[in-house]
Amino acid sequence: MVVIDGKDCVLGRVATYAAKAALEGESVSIINAGELVIIGDKNNIVNKYRELLEMGTMAKGPFPPRTVEGIVKRTIRGMLHRKTPKGRDALRRVRVYQGVPEELKANPGLTVAKMKMDKPIHKVKIAELSNILKYREV
Secondary structure, eight states: OEEEEOTTBBHHHHHHHHHHHHHTTOOEEEEOGGGOEEESOHHHHHHHHHHHHHSSBTTTBOOOOOSHHHHHHHHHHTTSOTTSHHHHHHHHTEEEOSSOOGGGSSSOOBOOGGGBOOOOSSEEEHHHHHHHHHTOOO
C-alpha cells in the first residue's frame, strides 16, 4: 500500500505517480489532498475549471467535480485507460482523502522529492479552487 502525503506537492506529479502505482497493482491512498497545488496563474486556472462547469446542460452533463477529492480523482482518471478492465481496476485502487483518516494516522505518508514544488510564484491550492467552484452558480 502506497500512502502519498499531498502537502505542498504538485497535483500533476502526484497524479502520475499514483496512476503508475495503481496500474502496477498497488492500492494508493492520497492524504491531505486539499494541500495539493496547481502551478500557474490563479485566474487562468479558475477560468479553465469554470469553463468546464459551463459546458453542456443540466440534464445531459458533463458533470465535472467540485470537491477536493473529486478534482484529484478526476485528474488521476485522466491518466488511466478507464474504459478497459485494467484501467477500471486501477482507478478502484485509488483513494483520496482531504485530511488524514484514522486508519492511516500511524503511517506518516510517502513524499517523493520530485513531487514537491520548486518555489513557484503562481500557484493555487486544490482546497481554494474547490471553494471557488462550490459556490459558483452555473
